[in-house]
Amino acid sequence: xxxxxxxxxxxxxxxxxxxxxxxxxxxxxxxxxxxxxxxxxxxxxxxxxxxxxxxxxxxxxxxxxxxxxxxxxxxxxxxxxxxxxxxxxxxxxxxxxxxxxxxxxxxxxxxxxxxxxxxxxxxxxxxxxxxxxxxxxxxxxxxxxxxxxxxxxxxxxxxxxxxxxxxxxxxxxxxxxxxxxxxxxxxxxxxxxxxxxxxxxxxxxxxxxxxxxxxxxxxxxxxxxxxxxxxxxxxxxxxxxxxxxxxxxxxxxxxxxxxxxxxxxxxxxxxxxxxxxxxxxxxxxxxxxxxxxxxxxxxxxxxxxxxxxxxxxxxxxxxxxxxxxxxxxxxxxxxxxxxxxxxxxxxxxxxxxxxxxx
Numbered sequence: 001x002x003x004x005x006x007x008x009x010x011x012x013x014x015x016x017x018x019x020x021x022x023x024x025x026x027x028x029x030x031x032x033x034x035x036x037x038x039x040x041x042x043x044x045x046x047x048x049x050x051x052x053x054x055x056x057x058x059x060x061x062x063x064x065x066x067x068x069x070x071x072x073x074x075x076x077x078x079x080x081x082x083x084x085x086x087x088x089x090x091x092x093x094x095x096x097x098x099x100x101x102x103x104x105x106x107x108x109x110x111x112x113x114x115x116x117x118x119x120x121x122x123x124x125x126x127x128x129x130x131x132x133x134x135x136x137x138x139x140x141x142x143x144x145x146x147x148x149x150x151x152x153x154x155x156x157x158x159x160x161x162x163x164x165x166x167x168x169x170x171x172x173x174x175x176x177x178x179x180x181x182x183x184x185x186x187x188x189x190x191x192x193x194x195x196x197x198x199x200x201x202x203x204x205x206x207x208x209x210x211x212x213x214x215x216x217x218x219x220x221x222x223x224x225x226x227x228x229x230x231x232x233x234x235x236x237x238x239x240x241x242x243x244x245x246x247x248x249x250x251x252x253x254x255x256x257x258x259x260x261x262x263x264x265x266x267x268x269x270x271x272x273x274x275x276x277x278x279x280x281x282x283x284x285x286x287x288x289x290x291x292x293x294x295x296x297x298x299x300x301x302x303x304x305x306x307x308x309x310x311x312x313x314x315x316x317x318x319x320x321x322x323x324x325x326x327x328x329x330x331x332x333x334x335x336x337x338x339x340x341x342x343x344x345x346x347x348x349x350x351x352x353x354x355x356x357x358x
Contacts, residue, residue, distance in 0.1 A: 080140025
């Protein structure tokens with residue numbers, strides 16, 4: 001892990017936010033950072049050049065989906081995910097745990113790992129902590145995540161406590177496997193669980209901090225609990241993570257959530273929301289989320305957002321993008337995807353610059 005470092009350049013005097021640099025073998029990441037999601041080694045609807053043009057420093061891909069298709073053999077033979085998808089900046093892979101646990105009846109949890117049936121064709125597989133690290137080594141991402149157990153928001157405290165202890169045991173096994181296989185070009189994060197209970201979050205954090213991993217993620221939030229529950233838990237859990245470690249809030253990415261959680265001390269975010277919203281005709285603005293379907297946009301010469309410097313806003317009108325959308329032309333979804341990703345990256349960049357200029 002000699003190729004990795006995390007340095008805080010400045011802490012805010014007004015809140016708990018910080019501006020930093022996370023160094024990886026594929027380049028530096030300016031934090032706080034929003035990571036566009038490229039589940040299957042592709043940010044939906046965009047070429048890597050389009051993603052680069054949004055100033056994205058890092059993208060996220062998914063272990064579960066890449067394991068099923070194209071499979072690790074293809075990725076290994078084609079030189080790893082960076083060359084496979086022609087993206088030569090940093091990549092983070094999540095463990096696939098969330099995807100496996102969302103399979104419901106198609107999976108069974110044991111001490112050893114998770115046995116599950118593929119959602120594609122029903123084939124049976126087992127993910128152990130060691131296997132998940134091995135898959136991510138073959139994928140070749142820079143930052144990798146251990147297998148963890150994800151719980152529904154309504155889980156009771158006893159089950160939550162048992163679950164976080166299992167996540168800790170799996171994290172230890174992941175760390176041991178990574179250390180024993182002698183690959184040092186990947187940084188392993190831990191994932192703090194603990195559901196909706198602060199005391200469980202504390203226990204999970206303390207157990208995982210003993211492993212002294214490179215970074216710490218907060219998992220199991222944004223699962224339907226609402227901001228009034230999520231923000232206090234983020235603030236509390238972030239306070240348990242040492243200041244010199246990067247802090248990653250998984251699966252969170254509305255403009256409101258980014259703005260609030262950066263100020264609570266979070267450094268890294270990912271979310272499928274910008275591209276998913278674009279595919280449903282929605283785009284971000286400073287006045288909130290808007291729909292391109294609105295009739296008043298039919299003759300609108302202005303861009304999606306007046307203050308935006310993205311490719312879509314520099315070159316196209318709302319009227320044109322609405323026309324594309326009404327005719328289900330793919331370009332409409334592509335342009336709104338570009339805008340939505342750039343909007344979030346601009347947002348975190350402004351907050352970062354404000355911290356640096358305080």
